[in-house]
Amino acid sequence: MSTNNAQRIWVAASEHLAEGAYLRARIGYAGETIDVVVFRFKGQCLAYRNLCVHMPRELDCEQDMIFDATGQYLRCSMHGIVYDPLNGECASEICAGKKLTPIAVVEDADGIWFDDRLAISAS
Numbered sequence: 396m397s398t399n400n401a402q403r404i405w406v407a408a409s410e411h412l413a414e415g416a417y418l419r420a421r422i423g424y425a426g427e428t429i430d431v432v433v434f435r436f437k438g439q440c441l442a443y444r445n446l447c448v449h450m451p452r453e454l455d456c457e458q459d460m461i462f463d464a465t466g467q468y469l470r471c472s473m474h475g476i477v478y479d480p481l482n483g484e485c486a487s488e489i490c491a492g493k494k495l496t497p498i499a500v501v502e503d504a505d506g507i508w509f510d511d512r513l514a515i516s517a518s
């Protein structure tokens with residue numbers, strides 16, 4: 396992971412993130428080091444802190460996947476809570492009203508970048 400300027404943190408080339416695929420990254424965020432999942436959904440690159448709202452587990456802690464079988468929801472592999480990929484809101488009754496922590500990303504001609512004022516390179 397390298398930085399392009401003070402705000403943006405390099406994630407990956409666009410061709411390395413196919414529809415429905417995800418990448419993991421580690422960044423500094425608001426004074427701590429966190430793990431993030433970056434994925435492509437309906438063509439859009441999105442990212443959230445990789446931390447379930449139910450218990451402090453990563454979404455892919457039990458399986459190497461973050462989407463449910465339909466591909467329409469993010470799913471924590473620990474107990475199966477699902478989330479709306481577009482806004483991180485929990486779509487399961489048990490954690491209704493809670494949401495994943497979004498990390499701003501942008502995609503341009505050079506690739507995919509974190510572009511979040513609270514994010515810094517973890518290296």
Ligand code: FES
Binds near residue numbers: 450452471473
């Ligand atoms: S820890 Fe994620 S669903 Fe329980």
